Amino acid sequence: MKLRPDEIANILKAEIEKYDAQADVEEVGTIIQIGDGIARIYGLDRCVALEKLELDHGVTGLALNLEEDNVAAVLFGEWAKIKEGDTVRRTGEVMAIPVGDDLVGRVVDPLGNALDGGRAIESEETRPMEFKAPGVVDRQPVKEPLQTGIKAIDSMIPIGRGQRELIIGDRTTGKTALCIDTIINQKGQDVICIYVAIGQKASNVRAVEAILRQHGAMDYTIIVSAAATEAAPIKYMAPYAGCAMGEHFLYNGRHALVMYDDLSKHADAYRQMSLLVRRPPGREAYPGDVFYLHSRLLERSVKLSEELGGGSLTALPVIETQADDVSAYIPTNVISITDGQIFLKSDLFYSGVRPAIDTGISVSRVGGNARIRAMNKVAGRLRLDLAAFRELEAFSQFASELDAATQRQLARGQRLVATLNQPQYAPWPVEEQVTAIWAAVNGYLDDIPVAQVPRFHEELRESLHAEGTVLKAITETKDLSDETVEALKKAVDGFKDSFHVEEERGLAAAAS
Ligand SMILES: Nc1ncnc2c1ncn2[C@@H]1O[C@H](COP(=O)(O)OP(=O)(O)O)[C@@H](O)[C@H]1O
Ligand SMILES: [Mg+2]
CATH class of the missing domain: 1.20.150.20 (ATP synthase alpha/beta chain, C-terminal domain)
Incomplete structure (x- = not known):
């Protein structure tokens, strides 16, 4: 056999070129510290905020803090198997969530993995977890009613498609019950419902699913669950995942309703994560941007202009108060961001008023526009x-x-x-x-x-x-x-x- 040196040189050259691409030093980092589901990574100089990172054992990371010489990332999956010195690869993409019609009728975790024992989600489409809310000209005023089927709400605190209405009250005052009834009432209304359960007992989520199925409401509903047993990063992701799934319908000219049950637990998960990545604590030990965290999320609910298809995403965030204290940090923040609030009171609940809505202090800032004449x-x-x-x-x-x-x-x-x-x-x-x-x-x-x-x-x-x-x-x-x-x-x-x-x-x- 005759060796052809130029051919060998070509093969070698090609191999070297390929090798170079793989070992781009700025795309691969090394873990210098790990614990509590947080990794500090050295060497990811070009990493962007909220970028998805790949680790061994199928673990995924989310880049949260970009510091001078390292990146702090929260980890999803079996992070206990990750050790110091392991490598981390950039993906070059911001964290994205699978979205689409394939998710309707399913119970999923915030990363889109099935939790209902059914087949894996096969959606091709994804949307970024953080997405800039539409500007002023892209919106139109809320005008079509979103009927909850609850007499006290539809008559006095009407909710419109594209509105953000807060449900607030102590524990066991019927907040979740309002969400479920609203979902059941959307049957035949062409509204896709997304129920996001944050930090709830897994058995509660199961019960909600069973009730919705029983009423034929899972046909148009997605449940996103980050149960109480999950790590803080999963709970932190949950509302963004629900919102991204809703935006899929919004930007396709359809109507969706997303419920975040509840944002108090979301704020707690964010606080835990922020303290672990050493962000400075502020009032009630929440990080300074906790207000921005929720306003950014709720601003994504809109009624789009006709030119953009006229779709809508309505949001019903839930806040759980302690002893009716609405002046605590998180409740006041969310009250100021939303277009009104439905107050549930335990004294009303126990005196037999059910739903226990305090109509005196509950408002909807959209008012008559969202009610039929x-x-x-x-x-x-x-x-x-x-x-x-x-x-x-x-x-x-x-x-x-x-x-x-x-x-x-x-x-x-x-x-x-x-x-x-x-x-x-x-x-x-x-x-x-x-x-x-x-x-x-x-x-x-x-x-x-x-x-x-x-x-x-x-x-x-x-x-x-x-x-x-x-x-x-x-x-x-x-x-x-x-x-x-x-x-x-x-x-x-x-x-x-x-x-x-x-x-x-x-x-x-x-x-x-
Ligand atoms: N309209 C109602 N009529 C009767 N019982 C209700 C009503 N709304 C809620 N409940 C009951 O009150 C309890 C607490 O409701 P839930 O929605 O779980 O409260 P929360 O989500 O505020 O903790 C549940 O057992 C529920 O069945
Ligand atoms: Mg509840």
Whole structure:
């Protein structure tokens, strides 16, 4: 065999060129310190913020602190196997999340790994975890309602598509319950729901999934779970993952709703991570940028302009307070960023108001635009009557004798509260809400014992369905015209004549 030196030289040259590319010293670093899921890496001079890094054993890193001579990264996966001296490779990409229709109906972790025991997620598309929110000209005002199916919210604290409405309250006041009911009510509304569970018990997440499946709501829902047992970086990633998944629909001209349950635990995870990478602690030991952390996230929820497809991403962040303290650091921050808040109070909850919404201090800064006209017409009175009732209620506890007018107002208030009460997993269509509230504010319930108000509404609802025309007119016109009111009056009058007030016995009678 004859050797051809020029051929050998060519092969060698090509090999050397390839070798060079692989061993680019600036693309590979060495771990100089590791612990608590944080690695300090030497040699990644060109690393960018939030860049995805590759380590051995399938561990992924996220570059968080870029310091003069090293990079601090948080690690995802089995980081306990990583040792000092191991190599770390840059990927050149900012951390990205798999997104797309393939995720709908699934329970995933923030990196897009299936948690429901089903097949692996096969989505080709990804979106960056951090994405710049659209500017002013790319947006349009919130105008279409996002019906939650909860009477107290849709009537007095209406939420619009693209809005950010905070749900805030102590533990076990029904915050998660509001989220679940809202998801159930989106059936057939063409809204993809993303429920992000941050730092919750894994069994809770399972229960939420089971309930959603039972109500056929997983068909349009993604659950992103970072359970309490997970390391802080995973919990930190969760809301960004949920948001990125929602943005996929937003930028395709569709509608999505994302719930962050809850951002208090997210802030705690971020605090833990920040302290571990030695960022200076500020108020309540949170790092200085914790405000920016949440505003950046919530600004990504928008209603896009028609030129950009008119899609929307609505956000319902949840904050858990301690003993109703809304002036703590994280609650005040998030209150100031959102377009309104729904306050849930434990004293209301235990006094039987469920959902335990304090309507006096809950607001939606979008207001009437997010309500259909029919609801606007009946809800104005409702808010005033309820406010008057709450004031009288406190006052009347001290007065021994009340005049007839005050008693009437108290009686009306109790029936309004009973009208707005609602069990879980039973959202009401908006046209039925309108008729129920119309009947209550027009005094049809004043002589019905409070305990029988729920039965009154159930039966009224059935009778209106049998009648047919009123509900149809409200659904079609979204308005309450004079003719509709006439027909409604006739129907409710007729129903009331046939309504049978049951004899009350024992405690129930004493209570009313
Ligand atoms: N509208 C309601 N009617 C009756 N029970 C409710 C209602 N909303 C919530 N609950 C119950 O209250 C408890 C706490 O609700 P949850 O949503 O888990 O609270 P949180 O998320 O605020 O901790 C649950 O057991 C739930 O079933
Ligand atoms: Mg909860």
